[in-house]
Amino acid sequence: MTAVARRAQKFVPDIVALSPTSIETWTKCERRYLLRHVLGIPPSDTGISNDEGLRLHAVLRYLHERRNCQDNDVVREVLTDHDCDTDAMRTMIARHRDRCPTAHAGHRFGNGIGSETGNGAEVDLVGRHEIERARYHHRPVPMFIASARLDAVWVHDGLFEVRDYKSGGLAPMELQDDPRAWVQAWVFAPRALHEGARLQLRYEYLAPEVRDDPEPWEPDDDDLIMVEERLRQTVVSIHDSSFAGVSDVAVCTRCQYRSICSQSAAPGVPTWPSLAVEAFDEPEG
Amino acid sequence: MEELPVITTWDLREGLRCGARARRRLDGNKGRYVTSARHNVAARIRQDVALAHSELRVATASDFPDPTDLLPEQRALYAAAANGYLTLFSEVAARTIDVELFRDLDDLGVQFRANPGVVLELSDGTLQVRSLRLNSRVPTITDTAVWPLALLWHDRFDVTELHFVAADLLALETVSHTINFTTHTDAAMAWCTSSLANLRALAAHGRVETGSECGDCPFIWNCPAHEAARR
Numbered sequence: 001m002t003a004v005a006r007r008a009q010k011f012v013p014d015i016v017a018l019s020p021t022s023i024e025t026w027t028k029c030e031r032r033y034l035l036r037h038v039l040g041i042p043p044s045d046t047g048i049s050n051d052e053g054l055r056l057h058a059v060l061r062y063l064h065e066r067r068n069c070q071d072n073d074v075v076r077e078v079l080t081d082h083d084c085d086t087d088a089m090r091t092m093i094a095r096h097r098d099r100c101p102t103a104h105a106g107h108r109f110g111n112g113i114g115s116e117t118g119n120g121a122e123v124d125l126v127g128r129h130e131i132e133r134a135r136y137h138h139r140p141v142p143m144f145i146a147s148a149r150l151d152a153v154w155v156h157d158g159l160f161e162v163r164d165y166k167s168g169g170l171a172p173m174e175l176q177d178d179p180r181a182w183v184q185a186w187v188f189a190p191r192a193l194h195e196g197a198r199l200q201l202r203y204e205y206l207a208p209e210v211r212d213d214p215e216p217w218e219p220d221d222d223d224l225i226m227v228e229e230r231l232r233q234t235v236v237s238i239h240d241s242s243f244a245g246v247s248d249v250a251v252c253t254r255c256q257y258r259s260i261c262s263q264s265a266a267p268g269v270p271t272w273p274s275l276a277v278e279a280f281d282e283p284e285g
Numbered sequence: 286m287e288e289l290p291v292i293t294t295w296d297l298r299e300g301l302r303c304g305a306r307a308r309r310r311l312d313g314n315k316g317r318y319v320t321s322a323r324h325n326v327a328a329r330i331r332q333d334v335a336l337a338h339s340e341l342r343v344a345t346a347s348d349f350p351d352p353t354d355l356l357p358e359q360r361a362l363y364a365a366a367a368n369g370y371l372t373l374f375s376e377v378a379a380r381t382i383d384v385e386l387f388r389d390l391d392d393l394g395v396q397f398r399a400n401p402g403v404v405l406e407l408s409d410g411t412l413q414v415r416s417l418r419l420n421s422r423v424p425t426i427t428d429t430a431v432w433p434l435a436l437l438w439h440d441r442f443d444v445t446e447l448h449f450v451a452a453d454l455l456a457l458e459t460v461s462h463t464i465n466f467t468t469h470t471d472a473a474m475a476w477c478t479s480s481l482a483n484l485r486a487l488a489a490h491g492r493v494e495t496g497s498e499c500g501d502c503p504f505i506w507n508c509p510a511h512e513a514a515r516r
Binding site for chain 2: 004007008011013014015017034035038039040041042043044132133134135136137138139145147149190257260261262270272273274275277
């Protein structure tokens with residue numbers, strides 16, 4: 001291991017923070033994980049915009065919390081009000097509609113979770129958006145803290161159903177093999193237990209180019225023990241890593257650190273304006 | 286003499302959720318922070334800026350030596366930030382002023398601490414605080430960024446005004462705000478009193494909540510919300 005790699009290892013904190021995003025970054029490129037999640041370096045290059053994904057999540061949240069995703073007229077009105085009434089958005093909402101638990105006949109719908117329901121009404125489908133939780137692993141070492149923010153949780157029919165809405169078009173993998181799902185499952189398992197419900201994770205791919213969602217995953221106790229160990233092993237790897245980059249043109253071309261990364265296969269000029277100005281000369285004398 | 290519990294701007298912000306963390310802060314527990322490298326470059330820049338202005342002058346490129354103890358990407362960020370500082374603040378000579386970054390608020394039963402930026406006296410006698418940021422976007426100045434300055438230093442200087450500049454050294458953007466101690470101090474004290482009341486209410490009635498705040502919580506090691514992890 002080089003001196004620079006040893007120096008990088010010293011920056012890894014005693015308690016490593018894991019999230020679905022950080023663990024996904026780790027699996028794609030260890031160098032990028034170091035730059036973004038350990039060193040907190042702001043992106044030096046433009047990346048793929050996630051504006052549409054953010055708008056989609058905001059619209060779904062609004063529809064579920066205040067309106068109704070099942071009503072075409074309401075959806076059109078909300079999309080217009082949010083200034084995003086496009087073919088792509090209409091298509092994604094339409095694809096969501098059939099898969100939404102609110103589409104199931106007989107469900108009386110309320111907001112909140114369990115005792116947090118708040119509206120006092122008797123409901124058998126409880127939904128809540130953008131919930132965030134964290135869970136700490138202390139022993140055996142290394143320690144880590146995993147956190148996840150969920151797009152939506154639906155509690156119904158004995159299920160604590162975690163939904164993640166995906167607006168991207170990448171081919172999905174089975175959830176039990178997806179590190180993002182490991183983090184989400186491990187963080188929210190105690191909450192499901194508290195609710196007396198079975199944990200289920202489901203990813204909804206809303207982009208038209210993805211035809212089928214992966215199968216929902218209901219991890220049992222043994223699965224969750226294995227997941228915790230996988231997360232722990234990931235943290236062991238992070239502590240032991242030399243943080244080598246993938247140095248693959250196909251990957252680096254899309255990376256937001258491609259121009260400053262010491263191992264970039266697609267180097268360029270950073271977009272930071274401060275580098276576009278001329279350096280100052282030393283004053284004479 | 287009994288030490289007052291330390292409260293920072295972070296404790297007084299809106300949206301805190303965890304009652305356990307609030308209780309421990311107000312009880313004066315210090316906890317143990319996990320060291321993080323996320324602010325290494327920003328801290329180095331602030332340190333070098335303060336040193337550059339140890340005498341009344343403008344900073345020059347030689348005030349920002351290549352930080353060879355950092356990684357190549359951190360050095361690139363440092364170089365961009367140093368270039369940004371030289372671009373934005375090359376006109377007026379300035380001298381660093383050492384000031385206390387805390388104030389005992391005996392009536393409220395806490396010690397308030399904040400580190401709003403590098404405090405400078407400019408060549409024309411103006412007081413200026415430079416908040417140096419590396420976010421690569423246009424900076425903003427909120428009331429909660431301004432009030433700590435009035436709380437800390439309203440009776441510290443002979444002048445009644447202080448110039449606050451937030452500068453993003455990557456985006457080459459600045460915004461500024463003039464703080465008048467005569468008019469801002471009451472508002473700052475009102476903000477602190479009301480926010481502290483909210484923090485005390487959270488400590489008294491708030492539930493133990495987990496979330497992204499746990500990542501930098503100094504009490505994670507023995508937090509009741511994570512007790513299962515230690516069994």
